[in-house]
Amino acid sequence: MSNTTEIIDSLFDTGDRAYNCADYDEAVMYYQAAIKELETQKMDQRLAQAWCRLGMTYIDMGKYDEAEDALRHAYHLQMRTLPANHPDIAETRLQYAAIYTQQGNFEKANTYLTQVLEVQQTFFGEASCMVARTLHHYAHFYMAKGLYDQAVGYLEQAINIHESLKETDLHELSRALSCLGHGLASKRCFDQAEACFTECLAIEKELYGPDHLIVTNTICDLAQVNTRLNRFEKAELLAKEALAILENRFGSDHTELVAPLVCLAEVCEATRRYAESRKPLPRMIQRNCRVPLRGWPMCWKCNIISANRFRCCNGCFP
Numbered sequence: 001m002s003n004t005t006e007i008i009d010s011l012f013d014t015g016d017r018a019y020n021c022a023d024y025d026e027a028v029m030y031y032q033a034a035i036k037e038l039e040t041q042k043m044d045q046r047l048a049q050a051w052c053r054l055g056m057t058y059i060d061m062g063k064y065d066e067a068e069d070a071l072r073h074a075y076h077l078q079m080r081t082l083p084a085n086h087p088d089i090a091e092t093r094l095q096y097a098a099i100y101t102q103q104g105n106f107e108k109a110n111t112y113l114t115q116v117l118e119v120q121q122t123f124f125g126e127a128s129c130m131v132a133r134t135l136h137h138y139a140h141f142y143m144a145k146g147l148y149d150q151a152v153g154y155l156e157q158a159i160n161i162h163e164s165l166k167e168t169d170l171h172e173l174s175r176a177l178s179c180l181g182h183g184l185a186s187k188r189c190f191d192q193a194e195a196c197f198t199e200c201l202a203i204e205k206e207l208y209g210p211d212h213l214i215v216t217n218t219i220c221d222l223a224q225v226n227t228r229l230n231r232f233e234k235a236e237l238l239a240k241e242a243l244a245i246l247e248n249r250f251g252s253d254h255t256e257l258v259a260p261l262v263c264l265a266e267v268c269e270a271t272r273r274y275a276e277s278r279k280p281l282p283r284m285i286q287r288n289c290r291v292p293l294r295g296w297p298m299c300w301k302c303n304i305i306s307a308n309r310f311r312c313c314n315g316c317f318p
Contacts, residue, residue, distance in 0.1 A: 008037055008046065012053075019057055020171045020207075022214055027057045045088065048077035052092050059098050071095055087130070090119040094137060101141050109141055129169050132161040136176050139183065148186045155180040174203040181221060190228045197222045211249065213256065216242040223263040232271050239263035 015030030031054040038047040055070035071092055078089045093112045100109035113134065120130045135158040142151035155176055162173040181196035201218045208214055219242040226235035243260035250256050268276040 004037070004041060008034055008041075008043075011037065012050070015053065015057075019053070019060075021212070022060075024057050024061045028054065028061075031057065044077050044081045048074040048081075048092075049088060051077070052088070052095060055092075056095050056098075059095060059102075064099055064102060067095070067099060071099075085119050085122070087119060087123050090116045094134060097137060098140070101137075101144050104144070106141065106145060113138055113141060127161050127164055129162065129165060129172060132158040132176070133172060135161070136172070136179065139176075139179055143179075143183060143186070148183050152180060152183045152187065155183060170203050170207055174200050174207065177203070178218060178221070181225070185221075185225055185228070188228075190225050194222065194225045194229070197225060211245050216245050216256075217259065219245075220259045220263050223260070224266065227263070227266050227270055230270075232267050236264065236267045239267065 011030050011034035015027045015034065018024070018027035018030060031050055034050040035047065035054065038050055041047075051070050051074035055067045055074060058064070058067035058070060074092045075089070075096075078086065078092060082089055094116045097109045097112035097116065100106070100112065117131065117134050117138075120128065120134055124130045135154045139151040139154040139158070142148070142154065158176045159173065159180065162168050162176060177196050177200035181193045181200060184190075184193035184196060197218055201215065201222065204212070204215050204218055219238050223235045223238035223242070226232075226238065239260045243257060243264070246254070246256050246260065264276075268274070
């Protein structure tokens with residue numbers, strides 16, 4: 001039993017590390033391996049935790065049907081073996097709330113979030129990492145509804161809690177800072193958004209190294225914010241930095257290059273360098289990426305990233 005427990009703990013730890021690094025396919029593999037191992041043991045609570053983490057990973061991958069199936073397994077096991085106000089059940093409900101938020105079922109999402117927060121505050125206190133995570137989920141809930149003032153308020157509370165803890169979870173803190181940056185940018189508070197993304201970037205480089213995809217995403221966020229602030233030279237340097245990292249890792253025709261290419265197109269459009277902003281995407285990206293990252297349109301006629309959300313730079317309808 002001791003050897004089995006060590007194997008299961010190792011699978012959980014490796015899956016958690018992969019999840020925190022956004023290596024979701026790898027995380028799924030380890031959580032599934034833990035489930036397979038646990039199904040041969042009488043460890044229902046641990047098995048439910050594995051199903052819940054698998055569901056959480058599927059949510060971040062945008063695979064909501066698979067997520068609901070995994071969470072259903074977790075919830076069935078938990079309701080059979082745990083009291084209704086147990087923190088593990090609250091965690092599963094938190095993941096359900098994330099799905100309902102994505103689906104636009106705000107009434108049900110809000111009900112679950114309220115229940116989760118009440119349980120977590122009772123068990124862990126009002127200033128705990130678990131409570132901060134739930135406040136972060138509340139922020140996603142309000143951002144999905146377009147209520148950015150409320151979202152920013154919840155994120156500021158979450159960040160204050162993370163920073164007050166003796167052992168700060170830097171993964172959760174960086175996620176909250178990134179989300180706060182997006183919320184502030186949506187409110188057109190670009191200077192404050194830049195400060196959030198800059199702090200987030202420093203943490204991410206410490207956690208993941210300078211060449212990780214999470215890092216390049218935040219560099220692109222900084223580039224877009226600087227474009228909004230008319231700091232075009234800085235925005236261009238940031239976009240080129242992200243592009244160089246991604247080209248070195250993936251080559252020159254991978255879909256991961258879309259985000260920095262969009263940032264560069266935006267800068268070129270803003271500085272009236274239209275010949276540069278209207279360059280077609282590399283052929284491989286044209287074939288494999290119909291909807292570029294961050295919502296920027298690509299014209300179906302000329303395969304050009306548009307820095308204008310409502311029309312192609314060549315005048316075609318996007």
